[in-house]
Amino acid sequence: MATPAQARVDLAAIRHNVSLLKEQAGGAELMGAVKADAYGHGLVPASEAALEGGASRLGTAFVREALALRAAGVTAPILSWLITPDEPLDQALEADVELSAADARLLGEIAEVARRTGRTAKLHLEADTGMSRGGAPLAAWPGLLAKALELRAEGVIDIVGVWSHFACADIPGHPSIALQIEAFETALKLAEQAGAAGSHVIRHLSNSAAAMTLPAARYDLVRPGIAMYGLSPIPELGDFGLRPAMTLVAQVGLVKRVPEGSGVSYAHLYVTDRETTLGLVPLGYADGILRHATGRAEVLAGGRRRRIAGRVCMDQFMIDMGDDPLSAGDEVVLFGPGDGGEPTAQEWADTLGTITHEIVTRIGSRVPRVHEHTSSVTTGTSRRP
Structure with missing residues (x-):
């Protein structure tokens, strides 16, 4: 990347x-x-x-x-x-x-x-x-x-x-x-x-x-x-066979071990309850990651979902990996089709009390769009009234 x-x-x-x-x-x-x-x-x-x-x-x-x-x-x-x-x-x-x-x-x-x-x-x-x-x-x-x-x-x-x-x-x-x-x-x-x-x-x-x-x-x-x-206009009726087109990813910028009781990010809204590994994800509210995703939205990192740890900043946020391995340069998936266990834009929208339109249109100009032709279409929970 x-x-x-x-x-x-x-x-x-x-x-x-x-x-x-x-x-x-x-x-x-x-x-x-x-x-x-x-x-x-x-x-x-x-x-x-x-x-x-x-x-x-x-x-x-x-x-x-x-x-x-x-x-x-x-x-x-x-x-x-x-x-x-x-x-x-x-x-x-x-x-x-x-x-x-x-x-x-x-x-x-x-x-x-x-x-x-x-x-x-x-x-x-x-x-x-x-x-x-x-x-x-x-x-x-x-x-x-x-x-x-x-x-x-x-x-x-x-x-x-x-x-x-x-x-x-x-x-x-x-x-x-x-x-x-x-x-x-x-x-x-x-x-x-x-x-x-x-x-x-x-x-x-x-x-x-x-x-x-x-x-x-x-x-x-x-x-x-x-x-x-690929985002359902009526989520309660299923996905209609649509395929989400956008996957938002980032490279881990920094990994560090911190002791129990470490306050994380602005206002120390998150405090570690044990010695743990923190990862820095270089996306923030300037890039469309809503500030109220703090402590609520999840990402996929190291094969598991992790909740955002502490305040979302302008350019970055943190995740708590516990004792799981993570290295600078590893990929974190914020949302995508969900095929690999990552959250979907719909999950982000539901978690943050908004609609998928806002999730995808807020992604800022610092984040390049990389256009691919890779879809293997599946229909998930399709329901067509």
């Missing part, structure tokens, strides 16, 4: 996961969500693996992410959906990046850029069906449609999609799910009546959880995110 730590990303696992999701989509297109550096897995390699696995489109939060994909030679359709003021819209249109819009202000801004560049903007109109985050509320939806149709008649935009986003699809049976589907149907009906939802307009609503559990919500396209990377 050339660096103290690595996030090893199995691209074969991503291809497998996308293929499985594509099968589950029942004929709908698949847009791979690759925002946030592909959920920490490496934007370009993960995107290419997703396309190889069966994705026909890619989705990013910000335009700069889409432009990075274009700069890397990715030609597949890309949608950017979080358009804030002063985004590089000129570059987006020139790079044929599709944009999302949910209010008249943004429609006007995009139209002005289209006039200036001479390029027709491809737009997905977003309806707020009950998440109260992005999207136009249904009360404002007819006005958004009217403005979009006016600009389409001018020739500066083309309406290529109508979409929304679930709030609670990962909570099976939540009453908001049916209400959001109903609201989306209303938005679609209004769009059709206005003439804004022709046969080429893509209807999309489903994230990972909905794509795998709600056939009625798949429409023309599904937008899986976390599931592409």
Whole structure:
């Protein structure tokens, strides 16, 4: 290992996961969500693996992410959906990046850029069906449609999609799910009546959880995110046959023997109860190892699981090996698929009271992503509703 730590990303696992999701989509297109550096897995390699696995489109939060994909030679359709003021819209249109819009202000801004560049903007109109985050509320939806149709008649935009986003699809049976589907149907009906939802307009609503559990919500396209990377969108229903793609490892930086009663790391939250061997792992909260993993999260070292001993520091944490052997340079596995007895990202998330999305996206830029093609896919506790 050339660096103290690595996030090893199995691209074969991503291809497998996308293929499985594509099968589950029942004929709908698949847009791979690759925002946030592909959920920490490496934007370009993960995107290419997703396309190889069966994705026909890619989705990013910000335009700069889409432009990075274009700069890397990715030609597949890309949608950017979080358009804030002063985004590089000129570059987006020139790079044929599709944009999302949910209010008249943004429609006007995009139209002005289209006039200036001479390029027709491809737009997905977003309806707020009950998440109260992005999207136009249904009360404002007819006005958004009217403005979009006016600009389409001018020739500066083309309406290529109508979409929304679930709030609670990962909570099976939540009453908001049916209400959001109903609201989306209303938005679609209004769009059709206005003439804004022709046969080429893509209807999309489903994230990972909905794509795998709600056939009625798949429409023309599904937008899986976390599931592409092998992490279950609904852990209580099993792993769905997904294969975790990321394994986080580090080399032991220092090993030393300390006496009973030794306080370990800041605030001496951990004190040795015997003479013991401590190992220093060169990853800390600057690298995405949450500080409240202190004394809670486990790693695999020397063939056994060890709990983090003492406070997680900015660049490092300690483990207590007891009398087991450990040498500088030995590999410690923080999380991975679990094949070798190591913790999984799901276990880390459960232990720390969060979700796997946060575990993998927080891994910092000091940790290089090493892309491999090594997966031997197994299906574990697969359950497919």
